[in-house]
Amino acid sequence: MTLVTLAQALQPALTGGYAVAGLVTLGWEDMRAYVAAAEAEGCPVILQAGPSCRAHTPLPILGKMFRHLAENASIPVVAHLDHGYTFEECQEALDSGFTSLMYDGSRKPLNQNIDETARIAEMAHNAGISCEGEIGFVGYADGENSAGTDPEEAAKFAAESGVDAMAISVGNVHLQQDKEGGLDMQRIRAIEALTTVPLVIHGGSGVPVAQRTELATSSKICKFNIGTELRMAFGAALREAVNADPSRFDRVTILKETHDPLVAATRNVLRAFGPVNKG
Template sequence: MSIATLAEVLQPALRQGYAVAGLVTLGWEDMRAYVAAAEAEGAPVILQAGPSCRAHTPLPVLGKMFRHLAETASVPVVAHLDHGYTLEECREALDSGFTSLMYDGSRKPLAQNIDETARIAELAHAAGISCEGEIGFVGYSGGDGSDGTDPQEAERFARETLVDAMAISVGNVHLQQDREGGLDEARIRAIEALTTVPLVIHGGSGVPVAQRSALAHTSSICKFNIGTELRMAFGAALREAVARDPARFDRVAILKETHDPVMLAARTVIRALGAPNKDI
C-alpha cells in the first residue's frame, strides 16, 4: 500500500462511520510499533510528528522514516505534521515528503487564523496533499486552559479555509493521563450540524475509550489524536526492561523490548475506533 494523504483515509471514515488513529510519535521504536499495530488490525494509521518529536529529530529525517514505513506497509499510512506553527515549518514538512500538514493558528484571532490556515491549505492542495486546521484552542493538562470552539466560527473556518479536517475544542485537553474528562457532545453536535468537514479530537488520551468508540461511530469525528497513553506504555516497558538487568547497556537490545507492549497498546486504540479490517 502506498503512502496516503489525510483526506484519503478520513473521507472513507466519514462515510462509513469510524475514526482513524492519529498516533503521536517520538522516535523509530514507537512509529514502527504503530504501523505493526495498524497492520495487525487491518486499519489505516496516521503517524504524527509533533513539536517535541521535531525538536529531537529533524523533519527531513522524519519524512524519510515515515515514508519508509508507509511504503513497506500493507495498510494506508499518513505522514502528518502535527501542530505546525509557521509557514516555513509547513513548507519544510512538504519538502520532506509529508502527506498532511496541520497548521495550528488556534491561539490567534479568528480572521488571522483563517487567513493563515487557508494559505497552508492552498499550499498543501497545490502539492496534492492534505491540510488540517484548528479552531478553538485545546489546552494542556497542568497548563493553559482550553477555549471551546464556537459552532458558528467553526462553520466559517471550514468554509473559508477549505481544510480537509478541522480540530475542535470540546472539553479535550492535551497530555491528560487519565480518562475522566469526557467531551462536550452537545457542542460536537452543534458543530457538525453546520459543516461536513471531518472533525479531529486532539488530546484523545483523556477521552474515555467508550466515548471515543461511540463518537467514532455516530459523529463526524474521524480522527482521534493519541499520544500520552502510548508514551506511558513505552515508558513502563522501558523501565521494566532496564530494571530486569541494571547492568545492561546496549540500547538496541533494551529498546527492542518496548516494541510488543507499545504495539499491543496501539492495537487497542485502533480497534476501539472501529476501522473496518480491510484496505481503503
C-alpha cells in the first residue's frame, strides 16, 4: 500500500528540490490515468477531489476509489480533499479515508480564516493526516478576481493555523486555458522568506511550463494543482473517440480510448516538476 499523507509527499519535495502534482479528478477514467502516468514517471501523485467532482460522486465513494488505486500503485499516492468549505465536509472526507484535507477560508477575514483552518488542521492531525490552507484568494478566469497574498499575513497564517501546506495567490488563476499567466516572482520570494511551510499554487494550468520547473526546483513551492489542462486533454481524446465512429454507443468502449492520450498528457505535466524517479 502506497497511500501517504500530504506532508509525507511534500516534505521530501521541499528538501529535494522538486514539486508534486495535485491532479484534479472528475471520475474513474482520469484518476486511473493519473496514477498510471505517475508510475511511468516514477514520481508521487496527489489525487484531488474538488467541488465539481464531489457534486458528481459522493465523498465515501471517492475515498474508496482513491484508496483502491493507492493500494495497487507502486508510487506514493495522496487522497486529497480540494477546496473543502465546511467543517462537516472535511469531517466526511476524513471519515471516507482521505489522507489530506484542504480547507478554503480564503474569502474570509484573516483571523477567521486562521481560526477555522486551525480547527481543521487539529482534526486532521489528531487522525494522523494532513491539512492544506489558503491565504490570499485565488480567483477564476472570467470570474472573481484574485486577492494577492500579503507576505506578513502569510507568515501569521502559517504560524498560527498549523497547516502542512499553504496555498498562495501570486498571479495564479483557476480555470485558465492558456499558459500565459506568469507568476509574481517578487511576491513569492517575499512569502517564502517569512515562512517554512511548503507552498502551493492553485490554478497551475495557467503557469508557463518553464516557470513551473523553475519554481519547483528553486523555491518552496512544492505542489502545483493541475486541472484545466488535463480536462482539456481528456475532452479532446473523448471527442475524437466519439467522432471516430458515430454508430458506437457503448461508453466503456469509447472511454477506453481516452486512457492512453490522457496518460501521455499527464506524463508531460509531471516531467515539469523536477527529476523523475523521486518517489
